[in-house]
Amino acid sequence: GESVGLHLPTLSVQEGDNSIINCAYSNSASDYFIWYKQESGKGPQFIIDIRSNMDKRQGQRVTVLLNKTVKHLSLQIAATQPGDSAVYFCAENGIIDSWGKLQFGAGTQVVVTP
Amino acid sequence: IAGITQAPTSQILAAGRRMTLRCTQDMRHNAMYWYRQDLGLGLRLIHYSNTAGTTGKGEVPDGYSVSRANTDDFPLTLASAVPSQTSVYFCASSVQGGSQPQHFGDGTRLSIL
Numbered sequence: 555g556e557s558v559g560l561h562l563p564t565l566s567v568q569e570g571d572n573s574i575i576n577c578a579y580s581n582s583a584s585d586y587f588i589w590y591k592q593e594s595g596k597g598p599q600f601i602i603d604i605r606s607n608m609d610k611r612q613g614q615r616v617t618v619l620l621n622k623t624v625k626h627l628s629l630q631i632a633a634t635q636p637g638d639s640a641v642y643f644c645a646e647n648g649i650i651d652s653w654g655k656l657q658f659g660a661g662t663q664v665v666v667t668p
Numbered sequence: 669i670a671g672i673t674q675a676p677t678s679q680i681l682a683a684g685r686r687m688t689l690r691c692t693q694d695m696r697h698n699a700m701y702w703y704r705q706d707l708g709l710g711l712r713l714i715h716y717s718n719t720a721g722t723t724g725k726g727e728v729p730d731g732y733s734v735s736r737a738n739t740d741d742f743p744l745t746l747a748s749a750v751p752s753q754t755s756v757y758f759c760a761s762s763v764q765g766g767s768q769p770q771h772f773g774d775g776t777r778l779s780i781l
Contacts (some may be wrong), residue, residue, distance in 0.1 A: 559739070562708065597758055600771065645711075656714065656770060658712075660708055
């Protein structure tokens with residue numbers, strides 16, 4: 555059931571501004587990272603991914619930055635729109651075993667205000 | 669529209685009952701996964717399958733079983749449900765296992781009383 559007291563960090567952004575969502579990953583051996591968007595009542599939706607041989611990748615209105623030195627990943631959303639309101643979370647492949655299953659963060663709630 | 673279909677969308681179940689959550693994909697993906705999502709904990713992998721006929725344990729497999737008789741279907745069974753299994757369950761698939769985007773269904777919201 556629900557755990558009392560646990561809640562996601564929240565980023566409040568004004569419509570039209572740029573959003574930056576941050577993620578610290580744990581495994582220095584991870585070589586694949588991915589961002590998801592999850593709207594209320596829906597499953598996670600793939601946004602963009604990046605491999606460790608890159609430090610930046612751009613998509614439509616989104617940019618992912620990877621800093622392997624400090625194990626930090628960020629997602630930038632340009633010109634944030636009301637439809638961008640959702641929970642965003644990152645995942646790393648972790649290299650737990652040869653198969654490298656994804657490990658997910660808990661997420662950040664993005665609220666777009668008019 | 670191609671994608672992942674999960675059923676049921678929600679269910680209330682008495683403790684001790686057996687329950688199977690269904691997952692079907694029509695993308696011909698080799699790998700499939702089951703996750704549970706609990707508030708503040710993010711997605712946790714229950715079981716996975718690299719290809720039809722093979723399955724593996726994830727982070728939280730106890731109390732759950734899966735089968736992968738064919739490429740498209742990956743059912744998750746709770747043999748004897750307990751209240752701690754109250755959660756939202758997501759099925760996902762990817763072309764291959766590992767470092768690839770996983771595509772998710774819209775989940776099954778399960779409450780165990």
